[in-house]
Amino acid sequence: MNAVNTNSANVAERRLAPPSLAISTVIFALRPSETSGRPTLWLPLVRRIREPYKDMWALPGGPLAHDESLQDAASRNLRETTGLAPQYLEQLYAFGGLHRSPTQRVVSIVYWALVQPTEAALADESENVRWFRADRLGELAFDHNAIVEYALWRLRNKMAYGSIAYHLLGEFFTLAQVREVYEAVLDRQLDPANFRRQIKATPEIEETGEYLQGGKHRPPRLYRFTGTPGLGPDNRSTP
Amino acid sequence: MNAVNTNSANVAERRLAPPSLAISTVIFALRPSETSGRPTLWLPLVRRIREPYKDMWALPGGPLAHDESLQDAASRNLRETTGLAPQYLEQLYAFGGLHRSPTQRVVSIVYWALVQPTEAALADESENVRWFRADRLGELAFDHNAIVEYALWRLRNKMAYGSIAYHLLGEFFTLAQVREVYEAVLDRQLDPANFRRQIKATPEIEETGEYLQGGKHRPPRLYRFTGTPGLGPDNRSTP
Known part of the structure; x- marks a missing residue:
């Protein structure tokens, strides 16, 4: 041209x-x-x-x-x-x-x-x-x-629909890490006990047998997300 | 050209x-x-x-x-x-x-x-x-x-998030009409009593004092949707 x-x-x-x-x-x-x-x-x-x-x-x-x-x-x-x-x-x-x-x-x-x-x-x-x-x-x-x-x-x-937070974390995460993602995105503090209760009620969040290593307190349990992401047609393998 | x-x-x-x-x-x-x-x-x-x-x-x-x-x-x-x-x-x-x-x-x-x-x-x-x-x-x-x-x-x-059905209906509607929208879109029959209970629990669905005219049975009540639609930026009046 x-x-x-x-x-x-x-x-x-x-x-x-x-x-x-x-x-x-x-x-x-x-x-x-x-x-x-x-x-x-x-x-x-x-x-x-x-x-x-x-x-x-x-x-x-x-x-x-x-x-x-x-x-x-x-x-x-x-x-x-x-x-x-x-x-x-x-x-x-x-x-x-x-x-x-x-x-x-x-x-x-x-x-x-x-x-x-x-x-x-x-x-x-x-x-x-x-x-x-x-x-x-x-x-x-x-x-x-x-x-x-x-x-x-x-x-x-x-965030309200759940899965999106887990794309900002690794494969395994603690419930406190999930709360930190929500706090970062929503730009406000959340009540840890309430948040924990809500997240534990989400069927797509699965407990693993693993614990986070390296803290001085009782090590927190690691969880995993088992749902599926995304709403675009590319994620449905149609057009 | x-x-x-x-x-x-x-x-x-x-x-x-x-x-x-x-x-x-x-x-x-x-x-x-x-x-x-x-x-x-x-x-x-x-x-x-x-x-x-x-x-x-x-x-x-x-x-x-x-x-x-x-x-x-x-x-x-x-x-x-x-x-x-x-x-x-x-x-x-x-x-x-x-x-x-x-x-x-x-x-x-x-x-x-x-x-x-x-x-x-x-x-x-x-x-x-x-x-x-x-x-x-x-x-x-x-x-x-x-x-x-x-x-x-x-x-x-x-449909799962509610408001969308009401754009396919007029301003006033019966609960049976809402169910018919869901049935048309989801392409399956829904249990009327369960559906009625769910919809009545939706805060954005407001009872009106009006009733549908012209049936032979007790006329059904008319409802109205009071929520807001849409996720596009045009509906947020930004870009």
């Missing part, structure tokens, strides 16, 4: 061109707070190296290639940004407002990934890729603050 | 072109079964008047115009197909498989609408727009059978 981007005839042409398509990915993981050490939600962002919004932070993403499925493009975002392979990766929403980008009409199909702490600890960081606390992002490029806000809202909603 | 579609150079060019974007809409309404008269799920389809899949039935939709939001395009689909304005219209999913269309790569962002029976009764039909029972569609164009199947699956899932 020969695109000369500097004259106004081309700007007008781009305005009338069909909307172009991009894939972006919101990648959540629990990491310790810098201050309290408690688990909090973090996500990696990429510094933009060209206009528009040059030097601002943005969600990882880019144009959809002609030979790449939506899910594959999102997996590639995840891999290129963090070096990780997706465990939980699901379509979030398509954002298609008229004024999302100052230079052309772009529709972004957004995926979200949940990454376990052991994986997140291995994730690459660099000059142009950095992890940020979800509640302290500053101003991002495009409408990406609104996209992250929507992803957080969906995450809080999904 | 000067598109000459008949030579193979152009076919190869289209294959390497960026994916194009379409909006399609699944529109569900309850209508009486032709045989039993019981409420069943129906949706309007449009006969294709050009290749590919000429003369086959397809979901209403088309390319996204450069000056139209995703939601506006879906509203237009609904209006052009049925003459109706949307009451409940929400983004369903973006379908972006590599081989959805034989001639070019198309990503379809699919919306779904729920239409009340009084509205559905007013909907236009014509030679090229016809309503079909959701469980008796035959073979549709593109991957539209899979899209409808996914929409049905999501509808069944959403």
